[in-house]
Amino acid sequence: MESTELDRRFGFRPGQVEELTGVRTRYYGDEFETAPYMGARAVSDALGRAGLSIKQIDALIAVSGTPAQLIPCTASLVLQEMGELDAGIAAFDVNATCLSFIAGLDAMAHLISAGRYHRVVLVASEAAAVILNPQHFESASLIGDGAAAIIIERAADQEPSRVTGSRLETYPRGIPSCELKGLGTTLHPNSSRKSSGDDNYFRMDGQNLFRLTYALMPAFIDRFLSESRQCPEDFDFLIPHQASGPAVRILLRRLVPAGHDEQIFLYLKDFGNVGAASIPLGIHFAIDRGKIKRGDRVLLVGTGAGLSLGAASFVY
């Protein structure tokens, strides 16, 4: 979905949507590009690049704010899409909406470190287009579909690669500013409280979210740095959740001083905000485009529905 098309939909002058959002285009998948379908493609691509087969994976963890169906979990549906009907590996989902990748990475890094698993795939997949109210400028202009998969395994003893910190904080005060009330059991379509069409659209109040996040982010970052015994200068590269272009720079000023904006990786121009896939897709592009190399120290940071703030750091 091109921003020029959204300019027409919302009666803006050509170029205005891109100026306001920083997004030139975002992908809206068709009805057959489900979250498990895109996730399966991403896992297969990651396995292919790593020269691995699914047989060499101990666990597949899926993260998605837009799962395909209620039961079973997305991880199992991804294996089904891959044709791995007798996979026999562990498969489950982790959900902290847009920060799910950080929650999953944190848990998996510890499970691998303890020897519980040798090698896992974390796959993020968002089929978000269908939950966007086409008349709601803020979400329809910002959010897109996408998937990414990351393979994590124990580094050899002489390699520096490791997760160096992780923190999540949730403030439910922000729930009314960012939620989707339907597609669950409370407003179940067969119940007396059944949902109206609008309940099945994602609702966000970006201004209120920014206000809440702006107040919380500096102290959150301080706690993350202090807990993980790091300082802003320790990081070579920062991959934020692509929540929005200008706002992200303001929120992360504490970490990246003015004049060093090239250390903040923003790719939302071509994809928008792809939810839980945003951070792993950023990692994928950063590796693929040579922006990070082995030994670099990378910081992931962002916000998600909840309202949650999250950060994780690793040596690539």
Next chain:
Amino acid sequence: MESTELDRRFGFRPGQVEELTGVRTRYYGDEFETAPYMGARAVSDALGRAGLSIKQIDALIAVSGTPAQLIPCTASLVLQEMGELDAGIAAFDVNATCLSFIAGLDAMAHLISAGRYHRVVLVASEAAAVILNPQHFESASLIGDGAAAIIIERAADQEPSRVTGSRLETYPRGIPSCELKGLGTTLHPNSSRKSSGDDNYFRMDGQNLFRLTYALMPAFIDRFLSESRQCPEDFDFLIPHQASGPAVRILLRRLVPAGHDEQIFLYLKDFGNVGAASIPLGIHFAIDRGKIKRGDRVLLVGTGAGLSLGAASFVY
């Protein structure tokens, strides 16, 4: 919901539903007893029993096969229900449907062991009544609503309490026998593939699930025991997922020889199968009724949609 009422609904003779299912009664919550509402009650009760406040908890992990709404995660909604709008703790969901508690326990035990968290709450909550097709005997007679919360913290060095093993295996071949296709983005009510009423009901084919599980369970249990270096005689007490009474005994024969059925804790007579809450509710009853005491070795085992097989063991 009493089985005698279901006898009438399905045209059975009085007592027949209980004979067939082993369930005398199961709870169907009303429309305001949402998964987050029940989960919040369970967390508050657990905190009260432990003499703790939410401020002394580092993370709240929610597990549910029947979440209230798509966004945000259930953990955040539980904190909202508790009035903890500025909680600031980590809050996310883990989903492996009925085995979610095992997946969550495994991850949390490792995170606590590594010092990442000191104390976490795992809360399971199921508002399942609304997804039951009232005309489908198998699910309507077996499944009920419920919630349970378990607080996990690092044991003192001289205490024996610890998680001694955990394993999950997923076989997507079983998906068509146990799924709910709606309440997600694929059959979104506003899309061209929108769901019909039946898509929003849980569908299960118990006979096929039993057939698949019966073939997989013995080798799964062998792998679990071998990996965790345990043998069936090591366990004092076995808490199965309450998937169904007679089938559970047959499936677990490998672990508990004939004549020792009292070691298998079945409480489904009074609650039916409460999904992800089934295992933690079993732990709660086992502790509350004095069936396990400190130092006992407990085995958790079950199956879930996916099709997943799971087991975990701990010293209480």
